[in-house]
Amino acid sequence: MMIRALIPPVVLALSVLPANAAGKIAYGSRAGMEVTVTSVSGIGTTNAVIKAAHTRQNARSYCTDYVQNNSKKCIDDALRETRLSDQITGNCKTGTFTTFNGGKYRFAGLANASDDVSGSYRIFEDGKILDGSSASGYPVAIETFRALCPGQAIKEF
Structure with a gap:
């Protein structure tokens, strides 16, 4: 218990980010499109x-x-040229969250067969479900949600 008290809160909070994030989070789907976490x-x-x-x-x-x-x-x-918000936010109870590009999304749990999506989860932007493709923004959206609300959307294979 004493050791935990000596660890800065930011280090503890970063431990809930995906292991591959290492203090960085993607803002886009291309290689190197990432930002460095400053606080959580x-x-x-x-x-x-x-x-x-x-x-x-x-x-x-x-x-x-x-x-x-x-x-x-x-x-x-x-x-x-890279214009991004300096923060992402999420409400893990309602599933609403934002991305660094300013997108507003809603995580709605596991996808159903009738959803016609390639991703495992339903994520909506402006009432429209993301189809799971990189072009739809799904990979960045799901990883953003996982960073904000760990445990609610397990890793996809």
């Missing part, structure tokens, strides 16, 4: 918040991993 609060509650920053290292990862261009210009352009 209320994870798993009706007021879950993860704050993050799009850092120079994040831009470098995008340029290196996706664009295949590690130039200063690519990194500067990525920093200047």
Whole structure:
């Protein structure tokens, strides 16, 4: 118990993020599209918040991993052109949540056969169900929800 008291709250909160996040969360589906977590609060509650920053290292990862261009210009352009919110929020009771791109979604549990989606879960944006494809934004949306409300949507295989 004493050891836990010495660990900063942010470290404890980050431990609920997906293991592969390592303090980073995706904002897009392409390689390197990630931001660095700066703080978390209320994870798993009706007021879950993860704050993050799009850092120079994040831009470098995008340029290196996706664009295949590690130039200063690519990194500067990525920093200047990437417009994101500095936080994501979620209400784990209602399933509503936001993404860094400003999207507003609702997690509605397991998909039914009649839903005609390739993902395991039903996620709605503006009343329309995401079809599970990368183009629909499903992979980023489900990982965002998992970070905010761990345990409500188990990993898909």
